[in-house]
Structure formats: C-alpha cells, structure tokens
Amino acid sequence: MEETRKIYSVAELNRAARYALENGIGEVWVEGEISRLTRQPSGHWYFTLKDEAAAVSCAMFKQNNTAVIFAPKDGLKVRVFGQTSLYEPRGSYQLIIRKMEEAGKGSLQEQFEKLKAKLAGEGLFDEARKKPLPLLPQKIGVVTSPTGAAIRDIINVLTRRFPNIGILLAPVTVQGEGAAEKIAAAINYLNTYNDEAEQASRLLTNEQAARSTLPIDVMIVGRGGGSIEDLWAFNEEIVARAIAASRIPVISAVGHEIDFTISDFVADVRAPTPSAAAELAVPVKAEKETQIARLAARLGGSLQNQVYVLRERIPGFRQTMIHALMNDLRQRQQKVDETSRTLATCLKNAVTFQKQRLPSLQQIMTHRLESAVAERKQTLRRLGVQLRALSPLAVLDRGYSLTQTADGEVVRDAGRLEKGDILKTRFAKGTVFSEIKKKEA
Amino acid sequence: MAEKTVDFEKSLTRLEAIVEEMESGDLSLEQMIKHFEEGSKLVTLCSGKLNEVEQKIEKLVKKGGTLTAEPFKPEE
Numbered sequence: 001m002e003e004t005r006k007i008y009s010v011a012e013l014n015r016a017a018r019y020a021l022e023n024g025i026g027e028v029w030v031e032g033e034i035s036r037l038t039r040q041p042s043g044h045w046y047f048t049l050k051d052e053a054a055a056v057s058c059a060m061f062k063q064n065n066t067a068v069i070f071a072p073k074d075g076l077k078v079r080v081f082g083q084t085s086l087y088e089p090r091g092s093y094q095l096i097i098r099k100m101e102e103a104g105k106g107s108l109q110e111q112f113e114k115l116k117a118k119l120a121g122e123g124l125f126d127e128a129r130k131k132p133l134p135l136l137p138q139k140i141g142v143v144t145s146p147t148g149a150a151i152r153d154i155i156n157v158l159t160r161r162f163p164n165i166g167i168l169l170a171p172v173t174v175q176g177e178g179a180a181e182k183i184a185a186a187i188n189y190l191n192t193y194n195d196e197a198e199q200a201s202r203l204l205t206n207e208q209a210a211r212s213t214l215p216i217d218v219m220i221v222g223r224g225g226g227s228i229e230d231l232w233a234f235n236e237e238i239v240a241r242a243i244a245a246s247r248i249p250v251i252s253a254v255g256h257e258i259d260f261t262i263s264d265f266v267a268d269v270r271a272p273t274p275s276a277a278a279e280l281a282v283p284v285k286a287e288k289e290t291q292i293a294r295l296a297a298r299l300g301g302s303l304q305n306q307v308y309v310l311r312e313r314i315p316g317f318r319q320t321m322i323h324a325l326m327n328d329l330r331q332r333q334q335k336v337d338e339t340s341r342t343l344a345t346c347l348k349n350a351v352t353f354q355k356q357r358l359p360s361l362q363q364i365m366t367h368r369l370e371s372a373v374a375e376r377k378q379t380l381r382r383l384g385v386q387l388r389a390l391s392p393l394a395v396l397d398r399g400y401s402l403t404q405t406a407d408g409e410v411v412r413d414a415g416r417l418e419k420g421d422i423l424k425t426r427f428a429k430g431t432v433f434s435e436i437k438k439k440e441a
Numbered sequence: 442m443a444e445k446t447v448d449f450e451k452s453l454t455r456l457e458a459i460v461e462e463m464e465s466g467d468l469s470l471e472q473m474i475k476h477f478e479e480g481s482k483l484v485t486l487c488s489g490k491l492n493e494v495e496q497k498i499e500k501l502v503k504k505g506g507t508l509t510a511e512p513f514k515p516e517e
Contacts, residue, residue: 302463
C-alpha cells in the first residue's frame with residue numbers, strides 16, 4: 001500500500017493546484033466590491049474582491065493597471081477580467097487581473113456611444129462651432145506626454161516644415177488614473193497662458209520681450225497609438241468640454257488612423273496621427289517662400305509686360321489715328337461728291353422743268369394780258385357813259401346855259417357881280433362873252 | 442492674439458488678388474503702378490512674417506506653484 005502512495009512536496013502540491021486552477025477555470029469575468037486596496041511603490045495593485053458571501057485575493061500588475069480609466073477605491077463595485085491562479089510561496093489562491101471596469105457603467109463602447117450622443121445633442125460637434133486654423137501660426141501648443149513617440153514625431157514634423165516655429169509643450173500623462181483631468185487642465189492652462197501673453201505684449205514695448213511671450217495660435221492635443229483603454233482619457237467628458245471651451249483652435253491627434261475618440265469629434269480639426277496633426281498645424285515654410293517669390297515675380301512681370309505692351313502699341317496708335325483720319329477724310333470727300341452730284345442733278349432737273357414750263361407761261365401771260373386789256377376797255381366805256389351823264393355840259397343840251405366870270409368861276413350870286421363885268425356864257429353849242437349893262441337887286 | 446497671423450493671411454490673399462488683377466490687363470498704367478507699389482509692400486511684409494519668429498521649443502514646468510516655460514528636448 002505504502003509503495004503506491006504518492007507523496008507531494010508542498011511546492012509540488014501548490015504547483016499542481018495552480019495548474020488545476022489555471023487550466024480548470026482559466027480566464028473569467030467576475031463582479032464584486034473592492035476592499036483593502038494597496039498600491040505598491042512598484043506600481044502593482046493588491047486588493048480583495050468580495051461580495052456578501054465570499055472574498056478572493058486579487059493582484060493587478062503595473063502593465064495592466066495603467067490602462068484603468070478610473071480611480072479604483074475601497075467600496076467601489078467593479079467588473080474584472082483575469083486569470084484564476086495561485087501564489088505558490090503562500091498557497092494562496094488569487095485572481096491576476098488584466099482589465100477592470102466600473103460596474104453599472106456599461107461597457108466602454110456603451111459609455112462612448114452614450115457620451116457621443118449627449119455631446120452631439122448639445123451641438124458640440126457642429127461644423128459651425130469649428131474654428132479655422134491659422135495659415136501661419138508662430139507658436140504651437142502641444143498637450144501630450146513628454147516621453148512618448150507622439151511629442152517626438154510632432155517636434156520633428158513641425159521643425160522640418162517650419163524651422164523657426166515656436167513650440168510649447170504642456171506635459172501630461174495621457175493614460176490611466178487622472179489622465180483626463182490633467183489633459184483638460186492643460187488645455188485650459190494654454191488658454192489662460194494666451195490671455196497672459198496678450199496682456200504682456202500690451203505692456204511691453206520692447207519687441208524682443210514681446211516676442212518671448214508670443215501667444216499660441218493653435219494647439220495639438222493627443223497621443224500615440226494604444227488600446228481602447230489607453231486612449232480612454234480622450235473619450236472623457238472633461239476633456240471633450242475643455243476642447244469645446246478652448247478659444248485656441250484645437251487639432252486632435254489620438255492614436256492611429258482607425259481610432260476615433262470623442263476628442264476628435266469636438267476638436268476643430270481631427271488628425272489621424274500626431275505627425276499628421278503637425279502637418280496640418282504649419283505650412284511648409286519653403287513652399288510659402290516659393291509662393292511669395294512667385295507672386296513677387298508675377299507682380300514685377302505684369303507691370304513690365306504692361307509697359308512693354310503700351311510701348312508696342314504707340315506706333316499702332318499712330319497708325320490707327322492716321323487710319324481714322326484718312327477714313328474720315330474719305331468719308332467727307334465722298335459726302336461732298338455725293339452732295340455735288342445731287343446738286344447737279346437737281347439743277348438739271350430744275351432747268352428742264354422750267355424749260356418745259358416756259359411756253360405755257362407765255363400763253364398764260366398773253367391770255368392774261370388780253371383779258372386785262374379787254375376788261376379795262378369795258379370799264380373805260382362804262383365810266384365814259386357815267387361821266388357824260390354827270391357832266392354839266394349834258395344839262396346844256398337840255399337848254400340850260402352856264403355863266404362864268406372872266407376868271408372861269410361859275411356864277412351863282414348876281415350880287416357879287418358889278419356893272420361892266422364880263423361874263424362868259426356857255427351854251428350847248430358855243431360860248432359868248434357879254435358885258436353887264438344893269439344890275440338889279 | 443491672432444492679429445499677427447491674420448495679417449499674413451490677409452496680406453497673402455490681397456497679394457494674390459493684386460497680381461491676378463494686374464495680369465488681367467484691365468488696368469491703366471497708373472493703376473498698375475499703384476498696384477505694384479502695394480504688392481511690393483505686401484511681398485516684404487509676408488516674407489518678413491515667415492522669418493519673424495526664432496525657433497524655441499519649450500516645456501511648461503511647475504516651479505514653486507507657478508508654471509514656467511523652460512527649454513525642452515525630447516528623449517531619444
């Protein structure tokens with residue numbers, strides 16, 4: 001009997017138990033309440049997960065706990081994912097935790113969608129809110145980790161494109177506990193930095209001094225790639241609100257091309273990577289220099305061209321003027337010709353017409369003359385008859401006589417005559433002169 | 442705050458407009474000369490802006506409760 005007995009050493013037993021746990025139960029999700037949490041200086045976390053009926057020891061190592069997006073504390077209900085295992089030196093059974101979520105908050109995806117819908121509802125993603133990026137910034141603010149690849153990439157790209165650009169880094173932790181609060185604070189700080197810079201530049205007259213406190217024209221907020229938990233700070237409401245409130249235009253640059261965070265939606269511009277953000281932030285100085293040089297060349301060229309064109313046109317002007325004058329002259333000449341031709345025709349016509357009219361006029365005139373003569377003859381005759389009827393001589397025919405003085409005055413009053421006066425008496429036929437012999441009263 | 446950069450953008454846009462107007466050939470010689478003078482000033486202004494700032498890479502550091510900027514060099 002004794003030969004068949006298998007004797008384990010304690011170590012063997014614990015190892016066997018560990019295998020049994022790791023292979024038999026393996027990785028599980030467990031929900032419970034945190035208690036007796038200790039954070040070691042090494043960065044590892046140790047705590048007990050418990051519910052009303054039981055408790056289990058838990059360990060969460062540094063490489064895993066940096067991705068936890070909230071601050072765990074005693075009494076907090078959490079959902080953890082981990083490996084069931086056994087700590088062999090003490091034979092204590094434990095959970096090696098890889099992920100931790102706040103219970104009752106829903107999955108990260110659910111939280112993401114919920115916040116996205118909420119902020120979209122407030123209009124924080126509206127295109128109308130987006131500020132345009134300056135064409136030529138002089139100082140770029142960067143909110144990121146001072147040690148990551150992101151800041152290196154950003155500085156490289158910025159200085160390559162624009163060698164004399166100003167860069168101000170606001171160093172923050174970009175993941176883990178408290179990261180979101182730090183990022184938000186940095187964004188807010190860069191805005192107040194600008195207010196101070198503005199005040200300073202207003203006070204300082206010294207150009208050099210004013211330049212040292214140049215304001216930030218645009219800021220890049222972001223980090224390099226990582227898991228959804230690593231990037232989570234950029235999905236937090238506090239960061240989204242800080243970006244929305246920023247008076248400095250914000251370029252978000254979180255993770256890789258495929259990673260979309262709430263910060264990307266709120267930012268004025270979303271860059272797929274930190275390097276891309278740097279490219280969006282500043283123009284290539286050399287390109288701008290070329291552009292300005294080209295414009296300067298075109299500026300001078302067009303003036304020169306204009307002068308050249310005008311100079312070329314001077315002989316042309318003369319030609320045109322001569323042409324115009326000649327043309328005018330020809331037209332006038334033509335008009336004169338035409339007029340004189342018309343005039344000649346008119347004259348000829350008039351003469352012909354008058355010639356034709358001449359004989360008939362003669363006839364008319366002769367006729368008129370004849371009838372005028374006949375008319376006058378008749379009038380004359382009529383007048384003669386009338387004249388004879390009125391003549392005193394006609395009375396004489398009827399036996400009257402006419403007495404006149406020697407002077408020819410007709411005598412009507414014998415009183416005016418004297419004895420001895422000579423009287424002239426006209427009869428119907430003949431005249432006698434007689435002397436007054438006696439006068440009776 | 443953005444005045445300086447707005448200047449550059451406005452100047453560059455104006456410069457482009459001036460050049461295009463001059464090239465259209467619709468201007469009198471007198472207008473051309475005026476445009477040229479304005480354009481030349483803008484060229485000087487714009488290229489001046491590009492070289493106005495000296496490079497400076499700084500990092501904010503907390504010193505005695507207040508944040509100050511000091512030179513920064515990223516680790517390799």
